[in-house]
Amino acid sequence: MGETLVRTEGLSLAYGDHAVLRNVDFHIDPGEIVTIVGPNGSGKSSFLKAVIGALTPSSGSIWRKRGLKMGYVPQKLHLDPVFPLTVQRFLTLTRRPAAGEVGSVVARLGIAGVLGQQVASLSGGQLQRVLLAHALIGQPDLLILDEAAQGLDQPAIAAFYRLVEALRAETGTAILMVSHDLHVVMSASDRVICLNGHVCCEGTPTVVSEAPEYRRLFGQGTEGALALYRHVHDHRHEGADAQGGVQGND
Secondary structure, three states: OOOOOEEEEEEEEEEOOEEEEEEEEEEEOOOOEEEEEOOOOOOHHHHHHHHHOOOOOOEEEEEEOOOOOEEEEOOOOOOOOOOOOEHHHHHOOOOOOOOOHHHHHHHHHOOHHHOOOEHHHOOHHHHHHHHHHHHHOOOOOEEEEEOOOOOOOHHHHHHHHHHHHHHHHHHOOEEEEEOOOHHHHHHHOOEEEEEOOOEEEEEOHHHHHOOHHHHHHHOOHHHHHHHHOOOOOOOOOOOOOOOOOOOOOO
């Protein structure tokens, strides 16, 4: 399995006097797909931001493997629609890729046809693949997806997660994702962690789906979960992300 990539011990997060997470113990190992689920406002996106270093814990600790490379796909990319930025330029904005790397990632994700287009003109599915491509440049050890399929229709959601699974198989990168597409989560994940301000339950998808805490939150099984879980944006405690104005919701 190799050395653990990220570990947290007793991690707590707060916005002022508002406690978001309490005493979260977590780890992810190379090649794993770990998914975080939980109701709105449960601290999911905040936890991801702590993992990538955008938020500082109020207590507890985060350990990252030395030299760990992370790629991050946010819920949304907030761009001025009149700002001229082609996909080709966007892919190399924050890093200088190795020779041939952009072409390899572009081919793998099937986005060669949009390289000359403006990012603001892309469809939802195209934009998510472009954001994923940006995250994959640099060959990350850990790919972090914050509800990356949000806003897509069901066929596009299924296609996106099939692509994620294929990428793990091809590259060996570990994947940590937040998702409300619980039917997909249960088929795609090695482990599931249910958050509601703390870790309610965790384990394999089968173990978590049968846990009393999970069923209290989401109903009986994933069909009940899908019926009860409504993704509602809540910006009360989530401000602009330090990385390019990206915003997210728990």
